[in-house]
Amino acid sequence: MAACVSRVELSVSCRSLLDRDLGSRSDPLCVLLQDAGGGRWAELDRTEKIKNCQDPEFCKKLVVDYYFEKVQKLKFGVYDIDNKSFDLNDDDYLGGVECTLGQVVSSSVFTRALELKQGKPAGKGTITISAEEIKDTRVVYLEIEAQNLDKKVEYECIHPEKKQKKKHYKNSGIIRIKSCKIETEYSFLDYVMGGCQINFTVGVDFTASNGDPKSPDSLHYISPDGINEYLSAIWSVGSVVQDYDTDKLFPAFGFGAQVPPSWQVSHEFALNFNASNPYCQGIQGIVDAYRQILPQIQLYGPTNFSPIINHVARFAAHSLQQGTAAQYFILLIITDGEITDLDQTRQAIVNASKLPMSIIIVGVGEADFKAMEFLDGDNGVLKSVTGEPAARDIVQFVPFRQFKNAPQEALSQMVLAEVPKQLVSYYKWQGWPPLKLPEIKAM
Template sequence: MHMVSNKTQVECYDFDGNGSHDLIGSFETNLIQLQQASWASPSEFDCLNDKKKEKKKNYTNSGVVSFKLCQVVKEYSFLDYVMGGCQINFTLGVDFTGSNGDPRCPESLHYISPDGFNEYLAAMWSVGTVIQDYDSDKMFPAFGFGAQIPPTWEVSHEFPLNFNPSYPFCAGIEGVLEAYRMCLPVVQLCGPTNFSPIINHVARFGVQAAQQEMASQYFVLLIITDGVITDLDETRSAIVNASRLPMSIIIVGVGGADFSGMEFLDGDDGPLQAPTGEMASRDIVQFVPFRDFLGVPMESLAQCVLAEVPVQVVSYFHMLGLSPPNDPTPALSIDLPLVPNDEQHTL
């Protein structure tokens, strides 16, 4: 179907399994005519084929196309959702497990060099400066996992970097970096490397947002980690559950560890499966190894890290048929099936 001005050119093809579809004919209509169709009073059009008309003296048509229902579907882009009032909420999770090394030693991934940076800080800055443009209030919940924290020194897998459980928000990316620097000398790196607690933490907010009947909230969790996941089965289950929520997960791997487990969670090679066999309803995980971007502009890392988020946002809200809170002017799309043969057809 081709729309030119207020006219619509419809071409009907005979479907062939090998892809060599034969043109049956075409006709011209407009959106108003299509919308007037009903089961009681269908809109009918002669399907004409110029080549057949030239060959047959008594040619009338190649069939009659009858429309009994026409639905106009509004298709929104990522910018439609963001500009239409959908709030993108970003949460940060930082790996404080012992495999990172003693932060006081230069070999540690958490060691802050004399110029004030390490791989964690560089990843936070390069991604965060782009992320904050999508978050209207620029207040980011930031958590650590895998460390012993005061005063009890028990291992925690979702402690706020600012140590304020009732308000774990940091003001902008600068606030996140400051909270990380303040937190680092206070905690004791430990283990294991469990992802599922922080994923489930954000998913709880996703469950609340999913109860709303419009695309008003979407959550993106950025996890920066150095190594292999300990609770892989629990993490798989958490991701499969989150795939049904307004939520995406970005994993940035720092250091030179084996990240095959992270790549497994990224559903590029097929839908992720929970240990129970339950399949993810959509791909929501993007994994990026930080060291692939050493020596290149940090904007390249941010672009790669955030490449799949717009598609994931749109796929979720399209899956549920949800529109933005403030409906922008959308594109109109009418999807009609191929017509199977040369006779009267009902669409």
């Protein structure tokens, strides 16, 4: 499991809370819980109680560990506290909201209506949550610039042992600082909370080696419970990434199939059959388009990756015209076997390594995925056929078989763990700060 990316502080305020006290207003407190699995919720933190207040702005900030590669489900509950007991069961529930930490950190202001029960509003009550990354230290390279050339900043270089042994020892030299520059190391959260959108695209392998989708032996066969390895990979990765895209519209493509009406083999066709608008509404939209297209196409071949990589790369290249850290692109390719256009794909990846883009490849089935491991570049810098090296490592490959018996979130944790580092390294390489610069608070 990847190490914790960061810790965040959540500031909470409410408006128009229900009034549960007779003769006075409610005394609200907000408690933060995290999904512990199996329908259980574990308390992480709680705010102070504020007396007689329907519009509280809590001073105490709620602290939680943040992982990009996980869906971290949170529940905020607001209670009217009428006693000194820590137990909340005897206190009136004023409303709550469920969300993910990804939704909070990717929103400039996260405001939701409070609910007493799912779908039942708690009067006109609302809750607003804002996030701030906790930074123990901000890495700063500080060089002091003298305002006056006659007043150079100088430091003596002292050797402790020589100073003790030599009576007339003064120093071992003088350090003169001639220039000044402050360089801030921005984090993944700095970019996301600064307004960077993460665009998610899916590419699905429809080559004949997958087998007839009607046969239970096929990798595209949808089991009675409505799942196969392709759908599991889409849900696992997409459920995390969707929180970082405001409009929740995701382009989805297929490759390696004969498609109507011409029945020509295509390596870049929209799953919704709408070439001019290949966007699906949410992850569920991708799943629905996948289910609907299966009986309408003929699985064929070969297995070519480069057309879809180049397709996403064109959008990533277009985003560069903004000259800001506004958009980053993640392409998920799900495939069952060996790649046919390896040389073209190598070149496409080398080209994409200069763009705000990451590529995730999930291998389904039991095929030999040596070519995918080669593209991953973990054992050395990937190079094109002409010898041009990738500017940075942007490919992460995993075989799905390693996660067959693991929880669904295990796959996303593995394939998405490198994305924050890849995003930060790209913008650092470009010299682009976050759209909205984080505040640097006095230590």
